[in-house]
Amino acid sequence: MLSNAPFSTAKNFWYTSLFWLIVSMLAGLVVAIKQIDPNFLYFQGQDALNFALTYAHIRIIHTNGILLAWLSMAMVGAMFYMIPKLTRTPLWSERLGNLTCLIWNLAIAAAVVVICMGYSSGVEYAELPLVLDLGVVVLCVLMSVNLFMTIAKRQEKQLYVSIWYFVGSLIWLPLVYTVGNIPSSIVGGAAQANMNWFYGHNVLGLWFTTVGIGQIYYLLPKLTGKPLYSHKLSLIGFWTIATIYVWNGPHHLVNGPIPVWLMKAGIIPSVLLIIPVWTVLANVFGTMRGVWHKVAEDVNMKFLVTAAIFYLMACLQGPFQAMMQVSAVVKFTHWVVGHAHMAPFAAFSFVCFVTIYYAIPRLTGRNIYSKALMNWHYYFSVIGFLMFAFTLWIAGVIQGFAWMEGTPFMETINTVRSLIVWRAVGGTMMIVGQFFFVFNLWKTVKVGTKFASDEESVVA
C-alpha cells in the first residue's frame, strides 16, 4: 500500500481523484435533476434514505467533492509530479506522500458519510464539521513538508516560475482554509460571512488558480517545445495575483449588510484582477507564437488553450459581476452558478486533464490508448459546458429582472424551467466526457502500447 516507488504518490493521487471526479459530478447531476423534479430519488416510506439523499446533502457532496477531492487531489498529484521533475530531486518521501493520499481519501469518504447524516457547519463551501477541517489542515502540513523538503534538497539554486506558484499555494491554502472554517459560534454575523467569502473565493484564487497556472507554465514549454515568452511577465503575474486576489471576498456581499468601504475593498481588487490574468495570458499567447498549428494536431494543446480562453472569460465576467448595479440583478440567481463553474471546470479542471494526459504515459511507459477518446472527452466537455453555462446565464438574467419587478418567486421558477432542463442536458454531456477520460486512462495503464520512457527515474 505505502509504496516507495518513484512517482507512486502522484499516480495514486490521480487515480483516486478520477474516482472522486465521477462521484462528485454524478452528485452534481442529481442536484441538477432535483431542480427539475424535486421528487427525483425520493422513495415513499424510506425516511432515512430520503434524509441522506436530500438536495442539500447532495449539493454539499458535489461542491466539496469537486473542490476538496477531484480538483485538489489532481493538483496535489501534479505538484508531486512536477516538483521532483523540475528540481531533478527524488521526492523527499514517497511513503509519506502515499500515506497523505490514503488519509486524504479516507477523509473525503468520511465527509460524504457525515454530510449524508446531516452534519454541517452551515457555512457555504465550509460545510465540513470541525473534526474534518482539522484533518484537512493536517493533510496540508503533511504534503507541504514533503514538497518543501524536496525543494530544499534541490541541486540548482534558481527556481522556475512554476515552483513559486506551488510554494505560494501551499502556504496560502492552510491560511485561507483556517480563516474560512473558524466555527460560527465564535464569530457569527456579517463578520462570519466576510470570513466565509475570504475562504470561498480565495480557495479558488490562491489555490486552484495558482497551482493551475504553475501547471500551465510547466506544460506550455513542454508541449510547444518553445521557451516561456517572458520572465518579467511571470514576475508581474505572480506578485499581482498574490497581492490583489486576497481582497476579493467582499464582492460576494455587495449590497449586503456590510459597510460601503468594505464593498469597495472587494470590488476594486475584483476589477484589478485583470492585471494578473491578462499578464499570464500575454505570457501564454507570447509562448504560443509560431506554434498555433499544434492546437489542431494535439488534443492536450486544445485543452490547454481552451482553458486559457475560459480563464480569460471567467475573469472578465467576475469584475463585471462584482459591480454594485450588476450584482443587484444577478445575485442569488442561476447566473452565479454558471459563473462559478467556469474557472473550476472549464479552466482548471481542463488544465488538470492535460497534466494527467501528459504525465501518465511518461510514468507508465505506455502511450495514451485512444486519441479519438481524447477528442470525445474534449468536445463533450466544451460543448456540454457551453450549453450548461449559457442556459444558466440566460435564466439568471431573467430571474434577476423578474425579482426586481416583484414577480412571485414561484412564477420565476416556472419561467426558467425549460432552461434548467437544458442545463441538465449540458451537465450530462460534461459527465459523459469524463467517462471517456477515465476509461481512456484505464485502458492506457492496462493495454496502452509501450514506448521507451526515461521518466520513471529522475534524470540527474
Add this chain to the structure above:
Amino acid sequence: MSDKQNNHEHHEEHFDEVMGMKQGHGKVPRFLIVVYAVLAIWAVGYALTVKGIDERPAGGEAAQGVSAEVGKGLSSQCLACHGADFKGGMGGVAPTLHGVVDKLKPEGVKEVLVKGRGSMPALGASWTPDQQDSMVEFLKTLK
C-alpha cells in the same frame, strides 16, 4: 534591443535554462502597460467617488394601494402550504384557495389572515388593511 512595440524577433534568440525549462526575455507588451495604468487610475477614482446603492422606497413599504398585483406580491408566503398553483397542499391539510373568497366571503378571508385557523399561522396579522384587501383581490383572480 530596440524599443519598438514589435519586439517579436530578437527575444526568441537567447533564453535561460532554469531547472531544464527554457525561459525567454520577452518584453511586457505596450498595451498591457496601458491597461495597468488605466486600471490604477480607475481604482483611485472609484474608491473616492462611489457610494452604495439603495433603491428601497422611502418608508420601506414597497406595496401601496389596493390591487390584485400587490396581493400577488404577498402571495409567495401562501405557496409553501397551499401549493405552487394554490390548489392545496400538505397532503390535504392546506385546502385549495381557488374560490375561497366565494366560500368565506372577503370578511371571512381577512379573519383567517389576521387570526390564523387550525394549523395556519396568522400570516396577515401585521398587514395593513390595504394589504389585506389586496390579498382578497388577488384570491378573486384564482378561478
